Amino acid sequence: MINIKTPSEIEKMRRAGDIVKGIWDMLDKEVKPGVTTKKLDRLVEEYIISHGATSNFKGYGGFPGTICASIDEVVVHGFPSERKLKEGEIIGIDLGCILDGWHSDSARTFLVGECSKEKQELVKVTRESFFKGVEQFKAGNRIGDIGNAIQTYCESRGYGVVRTMVGHGIGRSLHEDPNVPNYGRPGHGALLQTGMVLAIEPMINLGTYEVEILSDGWTCVTKDRKPSAHYENTVALTEKGVEILTL
Ligand code: MG
Ligand code: MG
Numbered sequence: 624m625i626n627i628k629t630p631s632e633i634e635k636m637r638r639a640g641d642i643v644k645g646i647w648d649m650l651d652k653e654v655k656p657g658v659t660t661k662k663l664d665r666l667v668e669e670y671i672i673s674h675g676a677t678s679n680f681k682g683y684g685g686f687p688g689t690i691c692a693s694i695d696e697v698v699v700h701g702f703p704s705e706r707k708l709k710e711g712e713i714i715g716i717d718l719g720c721i722l723d724g725w726h727s728d729s730a731r732t733f734l735v736g737e738c739s740k741e742k743q744e745l746v747k748v749t750r751e752s753f754f755k756g757v758e759q760f761k762a763g764n765r766i767g768d769i770g771n772a773i774q775t776y777c778e779s780r781g782y783g784v785v786r787t788m789v790g791h792g793i794g795r796s797l798h799e800d801p802n803v804p805n806y807g808r809p810g811h812g813a814l815l816q817t818g819m820v821l822a823i824e825p826m827i828n829l830g831t832y833e834v835e836i837l838s839d840g841w842t843c844v845t846k847d848r849k850p851s852a853h854y855e856n857t858v859a860l861t862e863k864g865v866e867i868l869t870l
Contacts, residue, residue, distance in 0.1 A: 624800055625792060625799070625800050625801055625813060625816075625819065626792065626794050626795070626799055626800075627816060627817075627818035627819060628794060628818045628819070628820055628859070629818065630861065630862070632725070632794070633818075633820065633859050633861060633866075635722070635723055635724075635725040636725045636726070636727065636793075636794070636820060636857065636859065636868055637859075637866075637868050638722055638723070638725075639676065639719075639720055639721065639722040639723075639725045639726060639727035639857075639868075640727045640729075640857055640868030640869045642670070642671065642674045642676050642720050642722060642727065643718065643719065643720065643727045643729045643857075643868075643869040644869060644870065645670065645674070646667055646670050646671070646718060647729070647731060647869075649666065649667075649670060650663065650666075650667070650716065650731075650733070653666060654708070654714065654716070654733040654735065655708070655735065655736065656707075656708055656709055656710045656735055656736045657707050657708065658707065658708055659703075659704065659705050659706060659707050659708075660690075660692035660694075660701075660703040660704055660706065660708070660714070661703045661704055661705050663690060663692065663703065663716065664688050664689050664690050664692065664703035665689075667689050667690050667718055668681070668689040671689065671720045674720075674722075675722065676720040676721060676722040677720065677721050678718075678719070678720060678721075679719045679720060679721045679726050679728070679797045680717075680718060680719060683797065686700075686841065687702055687703070688702055688703040689703075689718065690703060690716050690717065690718045691715070691716070691717040691718070691730075692704070692714060692715075692716060693714065693715035693716075693717070693842075693843075693851075693853065694706075694708070694712050694713070694714050694715075695712055695713060695714075695850045695851075696844045696845045696848040696849060696850055696851060697715070697842055697843065697844050697851070698715075698785060698788070698826050698828070698834050698843040698844060698845060698851040698853065699715065699717060699730075699788060699826060699843050699853055700717075700841045700842055700843050701715075701841075701842050702839070702841065702842065708735045709735065710735060710736035710737060711735065711736060711737060711738050711739065711742075712735045712738075713732050713733065713734055713735065713738060713742050713745075713746060713850055713852060714732065714733050714735060715730060715731070715732045715733075715851070715852060715853040716730060716731055716732075716733065717729075717730035717853065717855065718730070719797065719857075724795055725794065725795065726793050726794065726795070726796065726797050726857075727793075727857045727868060727869055728793055728797060728822045728824075728855060728857050728869070729822075729855050729856050729857060729869035729870075730824060730853045730854060730855035731853075731854060731855075732746045732749060732750075732852040732853055732854060734746060741829065741850075742829075742850055745782065745827065745829050745850060745851075745852050746852045748776070748777060748780055748782060748827065749777070749825050749826075749827040749852035749853065749854045750852075750854045751776065752772075752773045752776045752777050752805075752825045752827065752854075753773070753823060753824075753825050753854045753855070753856065755772040755773055755775075755776045756769040756770070756772050756773040756805070756823050756825065757769075757823060757858060757865055757867070758772065759771075759772045760815060760821065760823070760858060760860055760865050761815060761860070761864070761865065762815055762816055762817050762860065763814070763815065764814075764815045765809075765810055765811055765812045765813060765814055765815060766801055766802075766803060766804070766807065766811070766812030766813045766815065767807035767808045767809055767810060767811035767812040768807075768809050768810065768815075769803060769807070769815075769821075769823065770803070770804040770805055770806045770807030770812075771806070771807045771808060771809045773805045773806070773825050774805060774806040774807065777805075777825065777827050782827050782828060782829065783827070783828035783829070783830055783831050783832030783833070783845075784805050784806050784825070784826075784827060784828075784832050785805065785826040785827070785828060785832055785834055785851070786804070786806060786832055787834060788826055788834075788843065789802045789803055789804040789805065789824075790802070790803030790804070790805065790821060790822050790823045790824040790855070791803055791821070791822050792819065792820065792821055792822075793820055793821065793822045793857055794820055800813075801813040801821075803821050803822070803823055803824075805824075805825045805826065805827075815860065816860070817860050817861065817862060818860065818861075819859075819860050820857060820858065820859045820860070820868075821857075821858050821860075822855055822856070822857050822858075823855065823856060823858050824853065824854065824855030824856075825853070825854055825855075826851060826852075826853050827851065827852050827853075828845050828849060828850075828851045829845075829849040829850050829851070830845060830847040830849035831845065831846055831847045831849075833845070833846035833847075834846060834851075855869075856868070856869045856870050857869045
């Protein structure tokens, strides 16, 4: 069942989104060669708590971190660790919070120092594809229009679009209906309506779209071990049009 949000509920989600915006500003300065992902995790946890919110990731299904820290071939759900980031790596950071019972969810892929042209382009196209998807988030369109726009944009540039993990509705729960795949057919899937709030999140691979899960049961990597990028925002469809709550 798709939960339609009232303007006052979206206002609460906007405030949960504002906390995430502040975290991205902080991480822009903190992500660099030599920093451990555990330290980034701790900084984000402190930020969330000091703003009166709680993490929606920590403990979710037993997940150990406040952030997911996914380096290079890790697509999503990497564990924060004592490993230091190295020049030339890319790191996807996924995080969110709960404020007054309402969730936000967002992800960015950062370049660690100087990265190859190949990685720079992958990160750029992944971000751009999110906005291609958002252009289709309007009343009367369907979920497949969003996915098709992302898929077409990325596949025409030779990238692999992850199939087994998808975006989602969000609200009082982190994951609500509907699923929001990054692929699809125009005019198919659930009808988009004012009051819907979606986490739109392209996960785009340099090589094959195929992924596998490591033995820890969480870490999702590309099958060919080529790099992958992730970009996500919580997006509301209001009377005034689309509003990105975490950017
Ligand atoms: Mg996320
Ligand atoms: Mg999400």
